Amino acid sequence: MPYSLLIRNCGQLLTLAGGPTDQPLRGAALADWHILENAFVACEGDKIVALGPMSALDETQVTAATTVLNAQGRVVMPGLVECHTHLVFAGNRAHEFQRKLQGESYLDILASGGGILSTVRATRVAPEAELLANALRHLHDFRRYGITTLEAKSGYGLDKETELRLVRVAREAGRRQPVRVVPTFLGAHVVPPEYKGRPADYLDFLAADVLPALQGEAEFVDIFCEEGAFSVEDSRRYLEKARALGFGLKIHAEQLHDLGGCAMAAELGAVSVDHCDYLSAADAARVAAAGRTVAVLLPLVPLFLRQEQYAPGRQLIGQGVPVAISTDFNPGSCPSKNLWLALSMACLKMGFTPKEALAAVTLNAAWALDLAAEIGSLEAGKRADILVLDVRDYQEIPYWLGENPVQTVIIGGQVV
Numbered sequence: 001m002p003y004s005l006l007i008r009n010c011g012q013l014l015t016l017a018g019g020p021t022d023q024p025l026r027g028a029a030l031a032d033w034h035i036l037e038n039a040f041v042a043c044e045g046d047k048i049v050a051l052g053p054m055s056a057l058d059e060t061q062v063t064a065a066t067t068v069l070n071a072q073g074r075v076v077m078p079g080l081v082e083c084h085t086h087l088v089f090a091g092n093r094a095h096e097f098q099r100k101l102q103g104e105s106y107l108d109i110l111a112s113g114g115g116i117l118s119t120v121r122a123t124r125v126a127p128e129a130e131l132l133a134n135a136l137r138h139l140h141d142f143r144r145y146g147i148t149t150l151e152a153k154s155g156y157g158l159d160k161e162t163e164l165r166l167v168r169v170a171r172e173a174g175r176r177q178p179v180r181v182v183p184t185f186l187g188a189h190v191v192p193p194e195y196k197g198r199p200a201d202y203l204d205f206l207a208a209d210v211l212p213a214l215q216g217e218a219e220f221v222d223i224f225c226e227e228g229a230f231s232v233e234d235s236r237r238y239l240e241k242a243r244a245l246g247f248g249l250k251i252h253a254e255q256l257h258d259l260g261g262c263a264m265a266a267e268l269g270a271v272s273v274d275h276c277d278y279l280s281a282a283d284a285a286r287v288a289a290a291g292r293t294v295a296v297l298l299p300l301v302p303l304f305l306r307q308e309q310y311a312p313g314r315q316l317i318g319q320g321v322p323v324a325i326s327t328d329f330n331p332g333s334c335p336s337k338n339l340w341l342a343l344s345m346a347c348l349k350m351g352f353t354p355k356e357a358l359a360a361v362t363l364n365a366a367w368a369l370d371l372a373a374e375i376g377s378l379e380a381g382k383r384a385d386i387l388v389l390d391v392r393d394y395q396e397i398p399y400w401l402g403e404n405p406v407q408t409v410i411i412g413g414q415v416v
């Protein structure tokens with residue numbers, strides 16, 4: 001079969017390949033993956049079929065039917081995997097920005113009926129078509145940043161009807177444009193006003209009435225384990241029920257306090273534990289020992305919340321915890337879709353090297369979605385999700401702070 005797409009003259013081809021394939025990259029392996037210089041990558045249909053140095057290119061597979069891109073010495077890498085977003089919501093919280101600047105904390109604003117609950121009010125009354133249009137606009141922006149797979153959480157409905165609508169909108173948004181969307185159910189985002197003071201009752205309702213309706217619709221079940229949201233024990237009971245129904249597990253934990261949610265979820269087999277800003281060394285060791293749970297670090301959140309404490313990325317890498325980086329795109333604590341900025345901030349504030357940070361937004365982020373067999377690296381047989389960047393050395397990627405280095409985005413073998 002001739003190649004349907006060929007990218008030639010890649011100055012640096014960041015393959016992300018060369019490490020273990022049965023677990024996420026951890027420790028020294030996070031930076032121990034292959035970069036090919038003066039290389040090509042070739043695709044047939046939606047799959048990568050060959051890559052290597054230009055001298056190894058089989059020109060007989062390049063025909064009049066082959067789309068040929070000349071990278072002209074630029075960096076070429078896998079599409080970014082954005083493994084933690086709250087994609088679907090109505091309105092925005094620009095009006096709270098000023099309150100934050102004047103010193104009100106995230107939990108103060110939440111306690112006064114603002115924060116997540118103000119987005120819940122707007123989202124509950126928004127027509128489905130408006131939610132879909134918003135999601136599609138955000139996905140278009142994400143695609144321009146080179147995101148080719150994106151996880152989308154519900155969580156701004158907090159009632160059965162709206163939560164099911166949010167998952168439905170995420171799935172429909174995935175069908176209407178090229179970025180692959182992975183839906184996660186975060187009905188357990190905070191306790192809704194209807195269940196004020198009764199978090200365990202709300203979780204029982206979700207487990208009994210809502211989760212069964214989402215089998216086959218959402219891949220993962222997530223919960224916000226935090227003071228003012230759900231306790232570790234309530235979270236454990238809920239995640240155990242979700243696991244019994246066949247869902248993969250995720251958790252928001254140790255964002256603002258060290259409660260122990262990350263270690264608990266890792267020991268239940270969660271694919272990821274997210275935030276980890278206050279994760280202790282002892283609990284990090286438990287996450288590492290769990291085997292394949294990825295710590296998803298979200299450096300734009302402490303930045304936007306003006307919080308001094310960032311997740312101890314360098315320490316987690318040293319302890320052998322697999323790490324990924326994401327934006328946490330949402331209207332309250334991170335209204336940014338710029339995963340490149342998150343990558344830079346992980347270098348500046350969490351001690352990542354550029355090479356480690358690149359693995360954290362590609363292959364390890366794919367592990368956090370249980371998709372590493374299909375995406376996250378450039379290898380024969382994987383999906384042809386590929387970026388051509390307008391830089392000549394990978395070290396420039398975190399260096400050009402806040403810039404978008406993407407020149408060309410290829411999703412499933414198609415230039416988009």
Ligand SMILES: [Zn+2]
Nearest residue numbers: 084086252328
């Ligand atoms: Zn989040």
